[in-house]
Amino acid sequence: MEAVQSADGTPLAVDRSGSGPALVIVVGAFCDRASFASLAAVLASDFTVHTYDRRGRGDSGDAAAGVVEKAVEREVEDLAAVIAAAGGSAVVVGHSSGAALALQGAARGLPITRLVAYEPPYSADPADADPTFAPRIAELLAADRPGDAAALFLGGGSELPPEVLAQMQSGPGWPHMLQLAPTLLFDLAVVGDEGVPERLGAIAVPTRWCSRVARGGPGSRPPQPWWPRGSRARAIGYCPGRPTRSTTRPSPPRCAPSRGAEAAHDRQVWGRGRTWQSRNVPDVRWAGVPPRIRAVVLAAAAVFAYGTVVHVVDIVTRGIDAYPAAPVWLATYFLSLTVFDAAAAILLLLRRRSGLLLGCAVLVTGALANALATYLLGIGGTPERVGQAVITVLAVALLVVAPRIWPWLEPGPGRR
The missing domain is CATH 3.40.50.1820 (Alpha/Beta hydrolase fold, catalytic domain)
Structure with a gap:
């Protein structure tokens, strides 16, 4: 005690x-x-x-x-x-x-x-x-009659x-x-x-x-x-x-x-840990989460999963030096998205707030990095500019909906 x-x-x-x-x-x-x-x-x-x-x-x-x-x-x-x-x-x-x-x-x-x-x-x-219930109690x-009160x-x-x-x-x-x-x-x-x-x-x-x-x-x-x-x-x-x-x-x-x-x-x-089983209460990780919140989170996870596939394909087809026109630090950042995109997708599917934070960081920094490469360094053409615009829109959209999603996600095991 x-x-x-x-x-x-x-x-x-x-x-x-x-x-x-x-x-x-x-x-x-x-x-x-x-x-x-x-x-x-x-x-x-x-x-x-x-x-x-x-x-x-x-x-x-x-x-x-x-x-x-x-x-x-x-x-x-x-x-x-x-x-x-x-x-x-x-x-x-x-x-x-x-x-x-x-x-x-x-x-x-x-x-x-x-x-x-x-x-x-x-x-x-x-x-x-x-209205007399509480006064009678x-x-x-x-009158020292706890039994009658009970x-x-x-x-x-x-x-x-x-x-x-x-x-x-x-x-x-x-x-x-x-x-x-x-x-x-x-x-x-x-x-x-x-x-x-x-x-x-x-x-x-x-x-x-x-x-x-x-x-x-x-x-x-x-x-x-x-x-x-x-x-x-x-x-x-x-x-x-x-x-x-x-x-x-x-x-x-x-x-x-x-x-x-x-x-x-x-x-x-x-949705945490071993669930007490009952035919009346199903063991569903996303049970109780409104459909619109599920849809937004799943859509965000799909975006990051797609980003992971794109970066993996780049590495497989072009090798580790998949972005030769970019400075070393910028090329390293693009390569790191292979890991960060995948991590954001997985964490969001697990209903982790860390996935939302990581996702926001990835999209915001991705929009800035692509803008730098496209407009300041002159890397790429129209397709790259369209891609940068799409990433910017996605970043703004996720930042707008993040406060609505946040309460429905979990801080993670062992955290308060």
Whole structure:
């Protein structure tokens, strides 16, 4: 266990495991960092996983008096502190109210590179929410009745059937739920009125929103996330659950954390390492990437592959001195493109940001080098000038689309 200090001085208990890019798990109601130990173990083969106790839970510091009124701000600061300790940026996987917290953090500009929001408890119609729900929970906790508060919370504001409540109370997890019941006030504060906050319209990172199907037949999809109008957020995929008629004993969704499917989510999103196999979640490197982004990246890779072929043909037909009219340094540069073009094509096909950077560098320097050779040194004629113009157009086009492609590419193994 490591201790991380939040902005207001609250100590946060963090478990770190695995190696690779940083990934932070944000837990939901009735959960602490131990609740997701099995998921962390699955992800640790590909990520450096950081699971922390949200304030007031486990080994983290207790919430100070009156802090519930600023729960969102304090908890976002907590998440920011954990991300900073993880290396400055991280993939974030949030569950339930933890997903709502992660979405709030992304909207506030925390350095989140990818976001998996599993079951954020938002409603398509916040008018259906019970405005007395949170005050009733607070009243029960103030009366030192954590069991009743927990039961009311689990029933969504309604009484649980006696047999369901009895079954839960006799289970091994009930004492732990009673211990964490006071933190329900934080969960409720983070979720708010159950409507999607307008602030989420500021989210700009690739986001996978995983939600249980609330209605419809088998195989139906949940509605698109209710992003605020004008949002720049990109919901790049879903993992719908089985439809259920009961609100007290819902069927487990196919992407339940206990089944390790968040591992499938994030590896499906950014295609890294061994993927947890499921007939519901295919192992596809480019899964979740919009078709237009795939098309642009594949087109760029094709351009560099073509450039590689051209340089290889030049070397094969003309020998190592394939550019005799050019100065030695310029001829060496043209020869080096045989390697750099191929590297850019391969890295782009692997969804690496380094491929995009290398590709931009190759096209820009290629346009300049060909302009120098054609116009200043007088090497070649009309075909070479046309070729230089084409390379210039390609360079400008790649530079223009690069900011749109960048978020969908990966920094590379072991980097944060």
